[in-house]
Amino acid sequence: MSGLKWTFEVDGNDFTRAGEASSSLKKKLRALGVSPDIIRRVSIALYEGEINMVIHANGGTIDVEMTPDRIDMVLKDTGKGIPDIEQAMQAGWSTAADEVRSLGFGAGMGLPNMKKNTDEMRIESTVGVGTTVYMTIYIS
Amino acid sequence: MQEFFHSVTLDRDKCRGCINCIKRCPTEAIRVRNKKAYIIAERCIDCGECIRVCPHHAKRATCDSLDILNKYKYTIALPAPSFMAQFNNLEDIDIVLNALIDFGFNEIFEVAKAAEIVSAATRKLMESRKLPRPVISSACPAVTRLIRVRFPGLIDQVLPLHAPIEVAARMAKRAAAAKTGLPLSEIGAIFISPCPAKVTATKMPLGTEKSWVDGVVAVSDIYPKLLGLMKDAASHEIAMLSETGKIGLSWGSSGGESSGLINDNYLAADGIENVIRVLEDLEDEKFRDVDFIELNACSGGCVGGVLNVENPYVAKTKLYRIRKHLPVSLNHLEDADLADPKLKNDLSWDTPLEFVPVMKLDEDVFEAMKKMEQAEEICQSLEGLDCGSCGAPSCRALAEDVVRGLASIDDCVFRFKEKNGYVPAPFRSEQVGVKDGKEETV
Ligand SMILES: Nc1ncnc2c1ncn2[C@@H]1O[C@H](COP(=O)(O)OP(=O)(O)OP(=O)(O)O)[C@@H](O)[C@H]1O
Ligand code: SF4
Numbered sequence: 001m002s003g004l005k006w007t008f009e010v011d012g013n014d015f016t017r018a019g020e021a022s023s024s025l026k027k028k029l030r031a032l033g034v035s036p037d038i039i040r041r042v043s044i045a046l047y048e049g050e051i052n053m054v055i056h057a058n059g060g061t062i063d064v065e066m067t068p069d070r071i072d073m074v075l076k077d078t079g080k081g082i083p084d085i086e087q088a089m090q091a092g093w094s095t096a097a098d099e100v101r102s103l104g105f106g107a108g109m110g111l112p113n114m115k116k117n118t119d120e121m122r123i124e125s126t127v128g129v130g131t132t133v134y135m136t137i138y139i140s
Numbered sequence: 141m142q143e144f145f146h147s148v149t150l151d152r153d154k155c156r157g158c159i160n161c162i163k164r165c166p167t168e169a170i171r172v173r174n175k176k177a178y179i180i181a182e183r184c185i186d187c188g189e190c191i192r193v194c195p196h197h198a199k200r201a202t203c204d205s206l207d208i209l210n211k212y213k214y215t216i217a218l219p220a221p222s223f224m225a226q227f228n229n230l231e232d233i234d235i236v237l238n239a240l241i242d243f244g245f246n247e248i249f250e251v252a253k254a255a256e257i258v259s260a261a262t263r264k265l266m267e268s269r270k271l272p273r274p275v276i277s278s279a280c281p282a283v284t285r286l287i288r289v290r291f292p293g294l295i296d297q298v299l300p301l302h303a304p305i306e307v308a309a310r311m312a313k314r315a316a317a318a319k320t321g322l323p324l325s326e327i328g329a330i331f332i333s334p335c336p337a338k339v340t341a342t343k344m345p346l347g348t349e350k351s352w353v354d355g356v357v358a359v360s361d362i363y364p365k366l367l368g369l370m371k372d373a374a375s376h377e378i379a380m381l382s383e384t385g386k387i388g389l390s391w392g393s394s395g396g397e398s399s400g401l402i403n404d405n406y407l408a409a410d411g412i413e414n415v416i417r418v419l420e421d422l423e424d425e426k427f428r429d430v431d432f433i434e435l436n437a438c439s440g441g442c443v444g445g446v447l448n449v450e451n452p453y454v455a456k457t458k459l460y461r462i463r464k465h466l467p468v469s470l471n472h473l474e475d476a477d478l479a480d481p482k483l484k485n486d487l488s489w490d491t492p493l494e495f496v497p498v499m500k501l502d503e504d505v506f507e508a509m510k511k512m513e514q515a516e517e518i519c520q521s522l523e524g525l526d527c528g529s530c531g532a533p534s535c536r537a538l539a540e541d542v543v544r545g546l547a548s549i550d551d552c553v554f555r556f557k558e559k560n561g562y563v564p565a566p567f568r569s570e571q572v573g574v575k576d577g578k579e580e581t582v
């Protein structure tokens with residue numbers, strides 16, 4: 001059985017819209033009656049990934065697929081890429097610009113939070129080409 | 141003479157005539173006479189400092205009672221962003237908003253939503269570079285009033301946009317009138333307020349002739365009524381009502397308005413004394429390379445408003461927690477034209493801010509200069525203790541009151557006592573803590 005699929009375009013030029021994709025996915029999952037704990041984990045992981053696509057890359061596309069037993073998210077951007085993924089994954093590592101810090105971004109906690117809230121996570125990145133993040137959360 | 145309304149008033153029965161409030165007032169608007177404080181109406185900016193400092197709780201803020209809901213056919217609650225920071229373990233703003241509906245409001249329009257629109261408009265205005273820099277925020281009415289009476293040279297720099305509460309009332313009422321078919325007069329936009337300055341701002345607005353806000357209730361009045369309703373709301377499916385993101389909520393604490401500019405070249409000061417220091421420095425043309433100045437009369441910003449219930453620092457942490465995973469902003473102006481008449485009416489001042497010289501000594505400049513010299517002389521002759529026993533906040537203030545004909549130089553207790561051969565303690569030669577020739581630690 002093929003699952004439900006959603007695609008979200010993430011605008012990399014409008015920082016004020018960052019986070020809208022994960023908030024609209026959250027509304028859809030609520031309407032579907034998905035359990036609050038799963039909704040919380042999906043929306044936090046997707047939120048952090050989406051924000052990264054805007055503040056560190058030039059935006060891109062998010063594909064979400066939900067089947068009865070799992071939710072898969074693929075976040076693909078064509079930004080500057082991550083030179084050292086292991087370093088980026090460390091809590092506290094950040095290259096965020098100053099103007100987003102007053103809104104609470106730039107703590108270097110996004111990627112670690114994505115890892116914490118998902119069951120599987122993998123990053124593919126090529127400097128100058130872009131980054132793709134794969135995340136999976138099991139429902140049952 | 142203009143009529144004055146003030147939210148901050150005195151409870152004469154509770155007032156003991158002490159000098160705590162006169163010393164604290166940033167516009168020197170309070171004097172003690174006949175063992176009671178009284179507030180000079182044209183000077184008061186409703187900042188609430190005297191309410192905070194009065195040990196006898198004799199200063200109070202007059203707000204509307206919750207019965208005001210019964211006055212209108214259709215009511216809209218306008219909760220302040222800082223209101224969301226008053227609750228323990230609040231995970232979802234919608235619980236508060238649903239409880240407000242259960243309380244009896246027909247609709248909610250979050251002030252945070254309007255704040256995001258004001259942020260978007262401010263970004264547009266700053267980009268157009270039409271405003272003299274640095275731009276000074278106009279959101280805190282106590283600060284705007286302070287500038288109006290004490291800092292005439294800075295008036296041109298004040299952001300000519302309505303505060304989010306006014307924008308919220310206008311947008312909400314217009315939409316509700318279209319939806320319900322009711323005339324605007326039967327729709328009540330009720331602000332849930334952290335501060336008395338906002339009460340005054342709706343009764344005697346700056347930047348416009350008449351405010352669209354129909355009533356202001358204190359956070360502290362509605363808070364206890366909501367707790368039970370929130371418990372009920374949390375236990376079942378609730379409507380998704382909130383339409384605000386990070387920027388809107390952030391306005392509830394100091395630095396929040398600035399964060400909405402997406403430009404780190406700003407300065408945010410909070411607490412009335414810090415605000416005054418920044419305004420004085422601005423007058424001296426410091427901070428020329430800063431783009432935006434955010435000023436909040438209360439420590440911590442609106443979370444520190446006197447009508448809130450939670451400790452301001454705790455509230456700030458709560459606000460940050462709630463905003464954590466919200467979209468940056470849910471309200472945008474895109475290509476909207478700020479000159480469009482309807483949007484202009486919702487957002488922009490239609491009456492310019494004007495200097496009100498309440499502190500000056502005379503209408504006539506030469507007279508004023510003469511009086512200033514006299515005041516200077518009198519001030520020199522006073523002890524310079526700024527003790528407040530004369531009922532004025534400082535020796536200088538007494539001297540000015542004297543030349544204004546409002547006080548006598550003999551109101552100074554030291555002068556009075558000296559005449560009778562008495563040496564006041566601060567002028568006596570014996571040392572404190574020296575007893576029988578031995579020094580004691582104090
Ligand atoms: N999609 C991406 N493209 C390019 N670089 C990225 C991307 N995602 C993350 N990074 C890099 O990895 C670093 C760490 O990311 P992480 O999300 O953990 O922290 P942050 O975004 O800097 O701060 P926070 O997420 O706490 O607001 C970033 O500062 C950035 O250098
Ligand atoms: S900082 Fe906020 S709560 Fe305090 S006086 Fe100004 S508007 Fe009111």
Ligand SMILES: [Mg+2]
Nearest residue numbers: 048052110111
């Ligand atoms: Mg991040």
